[in-house]
Amino acid sequence: MGERSVNLKALAAHLGLTVSTVSRALNNYPDISPATRKRVKQAADQLGYRPNQNARRLSIGTPETVCYLMPRQIGPNAQPFVAQLLAGLGEALNERNWDLLVSQADASVGDLASIERLVKSGRIAGLVISRPLKNDPRVKLMQSLGCPFVVHGRTEKSDDYAWYDVDGEDAFVTAVNHLARLGHRRIGFIGAPLQYQFAQERLDGYMRGLSHNGLAQAPELVQIAEFTDEGGTAAAGLLMDLAVHPTALVCVTDMMALGALEALHARGIMPGKDVSVIGYDGLHFGKHAHPPLTTMAQPQAHAGRRLGDMLLSIIDGADPTKFHELQRAHLVQRSTDGPVTGNAGQINVSEREDSR
Amino acid sequence: MGERSVNLKALAAHLGLTVSTVSRALNNYPDISPATRKRVKQAADQLGYRPNQNARRLSIGTPETVCYLMPRQIGPNAQPFVAQLLAGLGEALNERNWDLLVSQADASVGDLASIERLVKSGRIAGLVISRPLKNDPRVKLMQSLGCPFVVHGRTEKSDDYAWYDVDGEDAFVTAVNHLARLGHRRIGFIGAPLQYQFAQERLDGYMRGLSHNGLAQAPELVQIAEFTDEGGTAAAGLLMDLAVHPTALVCVTDMMALGALEALHARGIMPGKDVSVIGYDGLHFGKHAHPPLTTMAQPQAHAGRRLGDMLLSIIDGADPTKFHELQRAHLVQRSTDGPVTGNAGQINVSEREDSR
DNA sequence: TTGCGTGCCGAAACCGGTTTCGGCTAACGT
C-alpha cells in the first residue's frame, strides 16, 4: 500500500530530464555537467530515491550477492560460530554493498541439486562452503559450474581451490606434545566420523604426536562418535572402562570434551588431576566447565572476514589456487590438564611434578 | 568463462519457439497445448535451464526474499541462537523457494538508514527484527515504510505489529516462586540494561514475584550489567559483598548466570548449596557448568519457523496485529538451586526442608 | 461455401535500471 517507492522514471519526470541522464548523473559519468549532476543528486536524496537492486543487478550482469551454505546439523547444540562467521562475511560484503544470502540445502532436494539451482539461477556470484567432507562433492560441483567459491576448512586434496582453515593436525601434535611433557604415555583420542576432513586431520595430528614422542599407537585408544556432548560422554566411557585406561584424553571438539568430563565425573575421576582432558575450539563456554576446560583455541574471530575478502578477490578474477590460508591454534591452559599421577589405574609411570 | 547458463532465449531458439511461448509453457498457462508443454519442459531440464531470478523477480514485482537483521553484539560469546533461528526461517522460506538475506546494519551508516535503504531498494519483501529495545525506532520505521515485518521479542507497547516472544515476566515470576518455596527471602536480580525490553520484562517479573510472595523489594538487590559472563561476575560480586547478601540470584541470561557462578566460587560460596542461582535461556552448555546450571528454558527450537510463517502470511496480506505468539519458559532444575541454609551470612530465616 | 469460435502461438509492452550512440548547442580557433 502507499505509493511504490520512487523509481528512476519518477525522479526523471520530477527533474524534467530523461532517465538516462539521471542515471548517468547519479553514477558520475563525465558527460554530465556538474550543475545538473548536483541538482540530480540533491533531488535524489530529497525524494529518498534508491535504485531497485533487482533491476540494477539484472542490468549490471552480476547479482552482487554471495551465499553462505549453513552446515546442516543444528538442534540443541547449535553452531556457535555461525553467527561470528556471518558477521565477518557481512563486514567484508558491506564495503561493496553486496548482499549475503544464507541457504541450508533443502532437505527434499538434496545438497547438490540445490546448489546447482542456486548458481544457475544467477542469484549468487560466489559461495562459502563450511566444514567439508574428506571428499566433498560440493567442491567438484562448484568447479564444474565455474562459480567462484571458498571453503571454510579443507578437503583431502585441497590444492585447486581457495580455503581458510585452522591447522588441526598441528594443533593435535601440540596437544599430544603438551601431554607427553606432563608425563602421559597413554593418551586416548575422542574423534568424529572420519568422513569429515577435520576429523581425519586431527586424528593424523594425534598419531603424529604419538610417534613424535615415542608413544605406541593402540587402536583401542581411538574412539569415534558424533561430535556432540553425548558422543563425547559415550566415547570417554568406553575409554575409561578399558582394562588399562588412558591417563589423558584429547577431544576433537570442545563439545565432546565437555561430554567427556561428564563421563569422568560419573566414574569419580577428577579431570585435570586423575585424567587430563584437552578439547579443541576455544569455546568461550569452556571457561565455565567443571573444571575449566583446557583447549586448543582457534582464532576464528577473523575467519568470516578473511573468507569474504578471499571470495571477493576471486570473483574479481584472482586465481583461487593462490588462496590457502592456514592459521594455527594455540593451547589455552585452563584446568583439565595436569601431570600424570600414580594412582591412575594403569601402568605406573614415574611421577613427576611438572611446572605449569 | 564458460558459456553463460542457458537463458530463455537460448531455450526458445533450441525449440524453435518464441520466448513467450516457452515461458508460458513452463508456467503452466492453459493456452499451451499439452504436447508442446511437455516438449518444452523436457528440453528445459535436459538443458538444465533455470530462470534468472533477478529478471524473474523484477518482472514479477516481488523480490521473494526476506531479511534477518542480525543483532549487533558478537565477539567471543557469540549468539548461539542465531544459527537455530536462521535454520527455522530458512525452512519456512524454502517451501516457497524464497531467499533469506542476513544483514547487520553497516556501522558506518547506522541501523535506521541501512534498513531504509534495504527496503527502498526493493531487495526484500519482509524483515525479521531481533531483540528489540523498549522503544525501538526500527519498528516505527518499518511501519512508516509500510514494509511487512515481524519481531523476535517485543517492545514496550506491542499491539500494532506481529511478534513472537517468550514470556520473560512469567518466567521470572516462576523462578522467584520456586526460590521462595525453597525458603529464600532475600533474592538478588542480575539484569541487563533496561533499554532492552526483555531486560525490563524480566525485572518486572522479578518484582511481581517478590510481592506475590510477600517479599520486600530492596533497590540494592538489583544489579544491572552488560549481558556477558563478565557482566554477571561483576554484578554477582556486588551483590555478594553486600552487608547482608542475598541467598539466591536470578539472572537475566544463562551467560550472566555462568559469570555469577564464578563470583561465588571466588568467594568460596557453593552455588546451589550456600546460594542458589537461576539463569534464563536453557542453554545446552549450562549442563556442563559447575555445578550444572538451573535455568528457565525457552522453547526456541521453533522460533525461526514460526517467525517465518508469520512473516509470509503478513506479506500475503494478513493483518499483522493478529500475530502475537507468546510462549512460556519452563524451569529446568539442575543443581544450582536449593533450599536456603542457615549459614548464609544474613538474616536467619527458619530453615525448612522443601521437597524437590 | 461462409461465418464463427476455439485452440494455440507470436508480437510487443513492461519491470527498472545501465550503457552506447548520435545529435544539438555553444564556444572556439582561424
Added chain:
DNA sequence: ACGTTAGCCGAAACCGGTTTCGGCACGCAA
C-alpha cells in the same frame, strides 16, 4: 563568417524474464 570541437543531454537497445493482446489456422455448424 564558418567549420570544428567540446560539452551536454536524449533516444534507444539491452539485461532476462512475465503477461497481455492479437491473429492465424483449424474445426464446426449454418
